[in-house]
Amino acid sequence: AVTRAVRGRGVLVAEVRYRHRGWNGARADAAKDAETALNDLRERIGSVPVVLLGHSMGGRAALRAAGDPAVRGVVALAPWCPSGEPVEHLGGRRLYLLHDETDRVTSARESWDFVRRARAAGADAVGIPMRIGGHAMLRGADLWHRRAAELTAALLSHG
Structure with missing residues (x-):
């Protein structure tokens, strides 16, 4: 859905592959993998505006990696945001x-x-309640996909 939403706009859509399963406590492997992907992207194509999109642990990893100067914003779907x-x-x-x-x-x-x-x-943060889908986002998947794509495209258009 995101690829379709940004088609023809000179946008690269990439996926982070985790080296390890799970968050793994203080190691925060998923966040480190997201940060490594941002560094690899910068080496490959230079400094460009980035929007991170993630689900569950991927949402947590995206939010952790959002301190990178290239990151314009984050779309986190059913993110894992433990207190603290x-x-x-x-x-x-x-x-x-x-x-x-x-x-x-x-x-x-x-x-x-x-x-x-x-x-x-100091973040411009918005919580969007969804009325369908549970964690897996299977029911109402089209709505989840559409919202993720719209928000990602909007973040890329700002600034």
Whole structure:
């Protein structure tokens, strides 16, 4: 959906491949892999505006990596945002966190708390309640895809 939304606009869509399964405590492997991908992108094509999009642990990794100067914003779908997750690095970033309140894997309440804390740190953060989909986003998948694509395209258009 994102690829279609930005087609013909000179946008590269790339995917982070995790080296390890899971977050792995303080190692935060997924976040490190996202940061490595940003550095690899910079080496390949120079400094360009970046929007990070991630689901669940990928949303957490995207939010952690958002301190990179190239990152314009983040779209996080049903992100895993445990209390105490750092937000200080998010000042000046636009963040969209989408979450279905019936999600039983990750907590919408923790996402909304993250949004409040990110705002206090200077981020332009928005929590978007979704009314369908649960964690896997299977029911209403077209809505989730459309919203992710629209928000990603909007973030790329700003600035």
